[in-house]
Amino acid sequence: MPYYSKKDYKLLGFRKSNAKNKKIYALLENKLTNKTVKVHFGDTRYQSYRNITGVYLAPSMIHGDKKRRASYRARHKGYLKDGYYSSSFFSYHYLW
16 A cells, blocks of 8 residues: 655545545645645445545445444554555545
8 A cells, every 4th residue: 555745745635536446536746746646545335434525425325333433443543654645544534
């Protein structure tokens, strides 16, 4: 899984993904080269706890179950790195 340093990249926003089985992508811009990177996250085949990206998802994709959220966060906490963006970072913070 690629990681993008928060020192080197800034978050431009979120858009609906056109990648197979992905809900959303985060658009990151390299501060030095101004090149953009799409980081796809969220699986269309599964529900999530919430969606605070501003990208519309069908209400049936949001479950709001706190126990499921706690289980997801416990399982995926190990994929996060301080100071870095990744698909896990966006799922963890914006969907769960």
